Amino acid sequence: MSPPPLILASTSPYRRTLLExxxxxxxTAAPEVDERPHPGESPSDLVQRLAAAKARAVAAHHPDALIIGSDxxxxxxxxILGKPGDHTTAIAQLEHASGRCVLFLTGLCVLDARSGQAQILVEPFRVHFRALSRARIEGYLERERPxxxxxxxxxxxxxxxxFERLEGDDPNALIGLPLIRLIPLLEAAGHYPLGC
Structure with missing residues (x-):
């Protein structure tokens, strides 16, 4: 029996490149999900909820697929440090992170739309920043515009x-899709990156 089609519930070019x-x-399919946190919601609960919500939003249009949601x-x-959106906010975020540790939490959901069964997890990753001068922050933002x-x-x-150092089990989680944790979930559904 062939595995269900695989769909990434994301328009992120970073996640798409990782899954490739x-x-x-x-x-890929764009999930229509309100990403605002609920009052009092922890960051871990937020990324789990949003990863699952993205997968379910796409599953509504693809009932025979295996859906990957991530947040x-x-x-x-x-x-929570969000996407800065502009230069001023990016400067403030990097100045705040200078010489400190930032925790990244990536929520992952693999949903079999046929059965409604979802596997959901959170992958942590820590980034220890160097002490950054304003000039270095400006130079970085000028070149990369993240x-x-x-x-x-x-x-x-x-x-x-x-960075001074990175700490975690899967560096891909930092980019937005923890491949090491994803592979066994895909294999359980019949998608084998290395063959059967």
Whole structure:
């Protein structure tokens, strides 16, 4: 029996590029989900809820597919750092992170739309920032313009120069899709990146 079609519930080019590494055929679909946190919701609960909500939103239009949903937040001092959206906010985020540790939480949901069965998890990853001068922050933002990235950097690019060290099981989680944790979930549904 052939496995169900695979769909990534995301328009993120970063997640798409990560999933392409596995060599499995897949499609992408944009989930229509309100991403605002609920009052009192923890960052971990938020990313789990949103990963599942994205998968379910896409499953409504693809009832025979296996759907991958993912969401990520960056946390510093128990506060969520969103996507900066502009230069001023990015400067403030990086100045706040300078010399400190930022926790990234990535929610992952693999939903079999045929049965409604969902596997949901959270993958943590810690980024220890170097002490950053305003000039270095400005220089980085000028070159990379990471205004669409949580925490105001791209670790797969020049953002790596901002870090003192990284701590976690899967560096892909930092980019937005924890492939190491995803692979066994896909294999359980019949999608084998390395063959049967």
């Amino acid at each position: 590494r596995l060599g499995l055929p897949f499609a 990520q937040v960056a946390c510093l001092d128990d506060a 205004y669409d990235c949580a925490g105001s950097f791209r670790s797969e690019g020049l953002g790596i120069a901002l």
